[in-house]
Amino acid sequence: MPTQPPTIDRQHDGDRLSSPTEQRLAASTELDALxxxxxxxxxNAxxxxxxDAVAAILPQLADVVDLAADRFLRGGTVHYFGAGTSGRLGVLDAAELLPTFNLEAGRVVAHIAGGPAAIVKAVEDAEDSDxxxxxxxxxxxxxxxxxxxxxxxxxxYVGGALAAAREAGAHTVLVSSNPRATLAPLADTNIVLETGPEVLTGSTRLKAATAEKLVLNGFSTALMVAVGRTWSNLMVSVVATNEKLRHRTVRILQEAAGLDEAAARARLADADGELKTAIVTALAGVDVAEARRLLAGRHGSVRDALAAASDG
Structure with a gap:
């Protein structure tokens, strides 16, 4: 049965003032005189x-990666919900996954309060809409x-999204810089980044956003590793949509299989430009059709496909 979310008593203005991000940083009180x-x-300091704040929550984040990977391989999806800077960071992370990992549209989706227009222009009141x-x-x-x-x-806005997601049975995660976040009861995993007051009071596009970006980059990259979108430390799922990326696929194949440039280009041509397929043909000594079969049966994981070829 879906979990019913608790009632959240926001007292919104007071909540904002209680957040560490709204307090003044003693070290920067003379900021305008420096x-x-x-x-x-x-x-920089x-x-x-x-x-350091991100380092402190890595075990929590790892648990979310593992949970998300299991769901992802079953066809599940990941959604980011945020307003303002937080929303834009979610949009940025999700958008970059498509070309980097050949990620299908709709698998990691970013939602920003105020819609697409809010990506480039502040829609300040949109965040207040549950x-x-x-x-x-x-x-x-x-x-x-x-x-x-x-x-x-x-x-x-984030509270409304988490409440609806939880009612639907999704696993909910809150990423904030407030140990007393009022939305915490809506989160199955409550990640608190202890970044404290900002150099410019209340400007969470600084430390709080930096920590949040590190969390998102870490989560999404580790997720892609867990579901087989990489091999070794190589970007083997990259989509070669321009000349720079076409050169990159050749270099990756050279690194992966120890081939010279001409041999790598020939392998890629035989595999219709499919980098993972070319790697498996080169390292497992199988033809293109068999490489595709091995990859298809193992969620596209090169490591697992090579292991299966070796066992076979």
């Missing part, structure tokens, strides 16, 4: 806080994973 290089040094968040999460199911991205941990 020379530019000192402003930059201060920001505080950026290290974001990296109903819009619920509408964005319509259609999710038990095999899906929903990330709520909100530095304050209090954004109504």
């Amino acid at each position: 020379p530019s290089v000192e402003v930059l040094r201060l920001m 505080e950026d290290r806080v974001a990296v 109903a819009e968040g619920r509408a964005a999460a319509a259609g999710l199911g038990p095999d899906d994973v929903a990330f709520g991205l909100a530095a304050s941990g209090n954004t109504p």
Whole structure:
């Protein structure tokens, strides 16, 4: 049965003020009196806080990766929900997965409060719509994973999305920089990034966003590794949509199989440009049809296909 979400008592303005991201950073109270290089040094020092904050939650994030990978291989999907900077970071991460990992449309989807227009122009009041968040999460199911991205941990749009996702049986994750996030009860996994006050008070496009981007990049890359979209540390699922990427596929095949450029190009041509297929033909000594069969039976994993060829 779908889990019924708890009632959230937001008291929205007070919640914003209670978030660490809204507090003043003692080290930057003279910010406007500093020379530019000192402003930059201060920001750089505080950026290290974001990296440490992510390091602290890696075991939690790894559990989400493993759960998402199981669901993904069953046909499930991943959804990011956010407003403002958080929403834009979700859009960026999801968009980059398609060419990098040959990811099918609709497998990792980003939703931003205010819709596509909010990607390039602030739609400030859109984040206050619980109903819009619920509408964005319509259609999710038990095999899906929903990330709520909100530095304050209090954004109504994100709350609506997480509530609807949870009602549908999806696994819900909240990523915030607020240990007292009011949306935490809606999350099956509550990831708190302890980034503290910003150099510029309340500007969560700084440390909080840096930490959030690291979480998203880490999650999505580890997910793609877990579901066989890489081999070794090579980008073997890359889609060669331009000349730069066509050269890259040749170089990857050279690295993977120890071939010279001419031999790599010939292998790719025989495989109709399918990099994974070319790698399996080269390393397993099988023809293109057999390489495709091995890959198809193992969710496209080159490692598993090579192991099957060896066992066979």
